[in-house]
Amino acid sequence: MALISLKSVTKIYPLGHQEVVAVDEFSLSIDAGEFVVLAGPSGSGKTTLLNMIGCLDQPTRGEIWLDGHDIGCASQKELSDLRLRKVGFIFQDYNLIPVLTAAENAEFTLMLQQVEKKQRRKRVLDLFSALGLDGLENRKPSDLSGGQQQRVAIARAMASGPAVILADEPTASLDSQTSEELLLLMQKLNEEQGATFVFSSHDPLVISHAKRVVRLRDGRLESDQ
Template identity: 55%
Template sequence: MSDVIVHVKNVQKTYKQGSIEVHALRGVTLELARGEFAVLAGSSGSGKTTLLNLVGALDVPTTGEIDVEGRMLSSMTGKDLAELRLRRLGFVFQAYNLIPVLSAYENAEYVMLLQGEPAEKRREKVMKVLESVGLKGMENRRPTELSGGQQQRVAVARAIASEPALVLADEPTANLDSKTGSDLVATMRKLNEEHGITFLISSHDPKVIRHAARVIRLEDGAIVSDERQNGKPAVGYNPVDAATEDSEAWRGGNADGEDYDGD
């Protein structure tokens, strides 16, 4: 399988609010290598969440193309996209978004249950993953019986339990206190290092950015910088004025995940 897991090619996203057009993304081009731990940084309204939603096949771009693991999202049916989200992607949302009627264990198990994994395997993985996010002993608690940080850990557990190729996390620490947020990012980083799961996280939280191997900064819907934490130029960097560049140009870029190092 290719080492490039996500290709975002000259993507624009425009929302219409009445007669006004809001340009959420203005020609974004980006590559993400397998095993990366990348952060989309930027202020509110910069287009981070929009980009994550597009990569996660939750929304469709106005123009441009996105492919995930070599499959062009625009050519896939709704059913195929649901299948892709189920089997290859993991999601962590800003507001935890657990299924309120299920316990921590059941929430973490949910995706695997949909995947049709056998009970024994589910149990083994869920217990392991809950332990790895520090929730051992809290398996039977419902979301309302967990703190915000614990809920977000369950969300992370749910996202990674099925061993997806890519985890998309939207402001995962936004609703957490500083210490809990740091712990959570450390947990995700550990999972990335130990299991090689690719993470694309949107955040403007310095704690998260500090942990990132790669920081892609967005402003007004365009990438303004794409940097390794050691200061090297970013992979697939595509400044605003390059939005209309021929796709050949960025394909020539270095998309390997080898030349980045940890934080």
């Protein structure tokens, strides 16, 4: 059974007195361990799809299944739980919590899951080591570079071992060398730890690292290679 399954998904947003169809009759299936990029120009529906897969939004029509859970029928509380247990987010602007240290940011979802302090600190230190963040545990986000912040964001997304890690334009705020390093890191995590990554991006660098590229145009599936 697929980890993520979208069946004829449509998402319509009201815009004043009009309606905008962001995603139109879209179907897709992603298995565990894949490294997928949703590619397409701005307004093609990549972020909308990612938000729905990540339980931040629900489809207007159609079905979305995540690890056996029907997102379209879930309550707000169930969506919160699914986000906590099944999804890890990496944002374009990192979105680290400014009052927490790097390690505390990475531990955040584990804290929400009430994992014991010693256990979560070990998990985060292992991730920091794998991501080249040794020695930066106690720094505040404002004391880290963009690349370091995004690595902390990756650690945060990976920490609780979610079913899927969703990355919305993760390299958009980074220079090409840092982007390359990060993509290699995520590829390594995908290969060594079997983490499932779904990106939304129109960055050719990201697309070149993907094992599978799903192209969208005007909310519809254009190609799946």
